[in-house]
Amino acid sequence: MAGSDVLVIGGGLHGCSAALHLAMRGASVTLVEKDYPGRHASGVNAGGVRRLGRALPEIPLSIASMELWHRIADLVDDECGFESHGQVKLAESEADLATCRERAETLRAMGFDHEEVIDERELRDLVPAAAPHVVGGLVSRGDGAALPFRTVQAFRNKAERLGARIVEGVAVTDLRREGRDFVARLADGRELSAPILVNAAGAWAGRVAERFGEPVPLEVVAPMLMITERRAPFLKPVVGATSRTLSFKQFANGTVLIGGGYLGRADPDTNRTVLDYAKLGENARTVRDLFPVMRDARVVRAWAGIEARMKDGIPVIGPSRTEEGLFHSFGYSLHGFQLGPICGAILAELVTTGRTNLPVEPFSIARFGARAA
The missing domain is CATH 3.50.50.60 (FAD/NAD(P)-binding domain)
Structure with missing residues (x-):
């Protein structure tokens, strides 16, 4: 033994x-x-x-953990594909913007200042491809994504x-x-x-x-993701939405990742997942609504992982x-x-x-x- x-x-x-x-x-x-x-x-x-x-x-x-991510190569001898262009949550209405303000105020009362409300002007600077109806959002500037x-x-x-x-x-x-x-x-x-x-x-x-x-x-779930064909560069931050389910980012090679927690079906005994195409369609429609530049984009692959949700x-x-x-x-x-x-x-x-x-x-x-x- x-x-x-x-x-x-x-x-x-x-x-x-x-x-x-x-x-x-x-x-x-x-x-x-x-x-x-x-x-x-x-x-x-x-x-x-x-x-x-x-x-x-x-x-x-x-x-x-973010402090470790910003020096991740010191820890594991690899940059892990980490890029820090911020993460932005889009506000599509004044009600969404009020939700963003309430969140930022709650965090400030707890002593945290990493989430900032941004108006439409700054939102356009950070996410110029966002749909015209987006009125602002919430940003955490040191956030990002890795591989x-x-x-x-x-x-x-x-x-x-x-x-x-x-x-x-x-x-x-x-x-x-x-x-x-x-x-x-x-x-x-x-x-x-x-x-x-x-x-x-x-x-x-x-x-x-x-x-x-x-x-x-513990619930066993299967969060789904899609990736598209390559597009001309239009986005640097990772983007979510205040009142919709979305995780949206563009890679350096132009491909675009679409997710946000829509679930397929998981079978932990066989290691298999089954995609729910109706939910993937809903996820894609959210992207069409928020990013007109994506309306003719083709999805080339979709998948799901097996995960535990409490x-x-x-x-x-x-x-x-x-x-x-x-x-x-x-x-x-x-x-x-x-x-x-x-x-x-x-x-x-x-x-x-x-x-x-x-x-x-x-x-x-x-x-x-x-x-x-």
């Missing part, structure tokens, strides 16, 4: 980030991923790196260079406690053990939590309530990509020191209650 200090289940961005930060702190780490790192939500999302529009409990973590799969691989590879053992392409078929150790049996018959277990299993993390007496209201829309981060040595990092609810760098650091702090300076209490699994294992 192969042993290490920490066993990480799940090779998405959060699992790889935890493995990296633990290795940086001198822990011996084994990470197990049933497919390959970045196969699911972490590698096939829109790549948004945003503080804009965050749930209030997430804002301190998001701000800390998801490249980012996951950068974290995975740096963790491995620092000594982490990465086990890919084999599933965990059983998890149990034997004395002080957690023992994972793999599909090929091998067994791995460690006194610390990090549950970063994404859409499958609820099964791990329930195995140790902590059932959670009932309250925020993740589970921190120690188990029922099992000493078990730590959770899952349920990022379609907006976990930007948080990846800092949440790995938080998990490493909690594992090695038992504390963190960032406010993680709102993300405790204890908020869902617990039962005996």
